[in-house]
Amino acid sequence: MIDKTPNNKAWLFVLPMAMLVAFSAIVPLMTVVNYSVQDILGPNVRVYVGFEWFRKVLRDPELHAAFLRQLLFSFSVLLIELPLGLGVSLLMPRRGWAVSATLVVLALPLLIPWNVVGTIWQIFGRTDIGMGGAALTGLGVDYNYTLDRVDAWLTVLVMDVWHWTPLVALLCYSGLRAIPPAYYQAAAIDGASAWSVFRYIQLPKLKNVLVIAVLLRFMDSFMIYTEPFVVTGGGPGNSTTFLSQFLTRLAVGQFDLGPAAAFSLIYFVFILFFCYVFYTVVNRIGQG
Amino acid sequence: MALVLESVGKKLGGEVHLHPLDLTLQPGTMNVLLGHTGAGKTSLLRVLAGLDRPTSGKLLRDGKDVTRATARERSVAMVYQQFINYPSLTVRANIASPLRKRSAAEIAGRVRELAQQLRIEELLDRLPGQLSGGQQQRVAIARALAKGADLLLLDEPLVNLDYKLREELRDELRLLFGAAGASAQAASRAAGHAATVVYATTDPAEALSLGGTTVVLHQGRVLQHAPALQVYHRPASLEAARVGSDPPLNVFAGRVRDGAIELGESLGGAARVPLAGHPHLARLPEGEYQLGLRASDCRLRPQAASDLPVRVQVELREITGSESFVYVRAADTASQLIVHQDGIADCQLDEALTIHLDPRRLLVFAKDGGALVSSYHEGP
């Protein structure tokens, strides 16, 4: 509501956070803006180049490839994790000791540091000592994520699914628990099938939770860095080089600060744009 | 603390919740906001509490503008429909929570006193979760009273309670704040805190039972602000009479001509009420009117010679043991009436019979706008 009674004291509560955000986000962001419009030729030699870096970055075919890769990856993540997470949540027990047990098991992947997740999968996928890789080889599948582009890509995808599907499942589970029992009773009396219950009761009531899940998973996967960096380092070739890795390579590897800064800003705008689109689309679906 | 609202209005996203309204709440009074769901009761309470700022107008407290003051600065306490207490605190700590800057003995004494008033002394060491709904609401009310605020707001506090508990707590609230509680209020006024109580409800019976003054709200407008019984006997308009009637008011059209009210068109036959002999009807100018008559003023048996007999057909009969509600339709018309009488109504479904309307209790409203033209009750 816009017209609450104003209380200027409230600013005192916001102030520390505002300062923190200023130092942690706005100041660096301004630095980035600053870099994105200059070329640094030497320690004290800077030239204003206008939108040159933006133009250059946007025309870079490598960026185009990384962007497409990223889109494919993020959409694959959403397409797999949302239905899977929803499915898992529907199968979860509703009462008894099994509830806590399931919750703990599901939460485990979420508690592991991201670089450790990467390391686990790097080892798990190895054909010599990794359980997964060795098993696949034993089954006669020609699998090697360090050499084969598709294998590497799939490994990163499966890893992400393993890591983050539990989050979607937990969100959906909490949403399901919030549905009053009367709805299920009414459905039972109306003779509704399990599918009808899902379609007409559970799904509509989960709408808000699903919006949040989509946004979280999209943003996170669009910015994925640590895990593929640990497992594949972006390779083989550029097959698992997603946007953030491309950016790091540009900024840290090649030290092209100008283009890197320009790209950072474009990246930022992208994410904002996609989140906005998802938010409106999902909301509109709900309202029909 | 007199609280004055000057053309206070409230809009939200193009939707009008409250049309600009003027209202004066006297210190130490019981004020019941009576209206249907969506009439603006909660909006008004929130503005009074300082939780929302009105979109127009101002609030004056003892002549001082407090429109922009926050809830914290206003000395208000509020009780909600839901039973809201601190779940991890005992009843004792819950009641004591608004009491600060006082000695431990003083706090303990005040808590005991309030617990006694609300009859929850035995529950002081329990947690809210262990109490029944009625007991939880008593704790919430005790906590609100403990604050000693100038303004106590109650938003349909009994609506989530079982019928019998509701009746019981309503009786006690009446003793605490209502007209009958005037002595208790006088005592607290002497002690320096006579709270102005504002109580929102949808139930006319509750407004009558609590007494005090009633503010009739409808579609964001104040229709009437008067003592509870006056709202019942002299409703300011047809709409106010409808809001304040349970069972619903019987309404029919009539025309004054040749010294009588002709009701033939709405009640069938040649039904007419002579103006002479009814002081409140005698001076009615000729013209068309809307007439209201409470269900309890329609009877199955005649009571006075002046009663107006109307041929009807019984559509439905509800009997509670102590009283009966008979839904009838006037013969050859579309007018539906409700007859409310004590005891068991001896009639059958679809039976054709004569009911008797008491013209001495007719409420006369203008045809357009429905403003009250004449009531059987003289008023103040």
Next chain:
Amino acid sequence: MAELVLQGVSHSYELARGASAVARKKPPAFALRELDLRWRDGGAYALLGPSGCGKSTLLGILSGLLRPTSGQVLFDGKDVTELSSRERNVAQVFQFPVVYDTMTVRDNLAFPLRNRGLSSQHIAQRVRDVADALELGPALDKRATRLTADEKQILALGRGLVREDVAAILFDEPLTVIDPHRKWMLRRKLKEIHRQFRHTLIYVTHDQTEALTFADEVVVMSTGAVLQRGTPEELFLRPAHTYVGTFIGSPGMNLLPCQLVTRDAQVWAKVGGHELGLGDGVRAALAQRAGESPRLELGIRPEHVTLEPGDGAAGVPLEVTAIEDHGRFRIVVGKLGGEAVEGGPLVVKARLPGGEPAAAAVGQTVRVRFAADRVCLYEQGHLVAAAPLPAPPPPSLAAASDAAEASP
């Protein structure tokens, strides 16, 4: 449509959860103690009681959402105890309106039929019929979320009515979220629907007005047991238990400790030192009583306490402590004068007609009379004597009374 019978039904949630007999130290708590009930086909019934009295448990057992710990549920003589809600063909309307938000009103109504695989032509016809009966016709293509609370509740009812094979419709406090002035409309609607379709209706509520106005017969429950079953008139005039007496009526029945004394070869009730006359009906019932305990409670409805006019010595003195004016009637609360009684003064409430100037004022002592024929006597909470119900006027007389009334 069916006759519903419960035989020796009881329910314990602990046992239903399967708490092992060994781990249990106390005997299990029963939400519903063993009871037998029979509901006739096509009747309108109510289950009345406070929260936690077991009425919702009973409803769950009827609808098939709960399996009773013991006993059988019979629909038209067929044992349905083990059948699911779906197989039982019962419909239920819940406390808050349960509608399928994403569907239109039409789809909501059609839903139970589509689930049973009926032809679309038949479904369309049924939906139209029910929508007409409930006056939902104009709203058929609206989305269910756009309806008001009472419209949603009507829609929920419609989903029950739309099935022709429905054995009974169960209502679980369906008017809780409805405004008082809408309740009148909705209740009327329910009654009309009942007259039209003649389903067996069972209505659960804590609200006496709703129960009494809705039902032909009311079952009053408390702490998992049935206290009384009867018509509204019986519950009002002859409460079988003091609990029923206080639960029904607003305010509830006055209960006063009393002793029976014999004077002039007649039995009198002695309350607070006053000897009160008893009606012939009450005396006749007392004469047949087996027990001989002289310690009783006298119950009298506030509606049956009247003011004695004038300053005469008739009636008993009552010191008025409060008067509530409800417009149509007044409640006069007072302390009964006379001998001191242990446990404080005896409080009596009287419900007097309103309107005319009040015949009593706070602080004043008035004299009141208890209607001798409406006195009920209780021993340890249970009714021992009351006058029989007044005989209902024969239908022919009721029709003829009209003519007789013309000359008052």
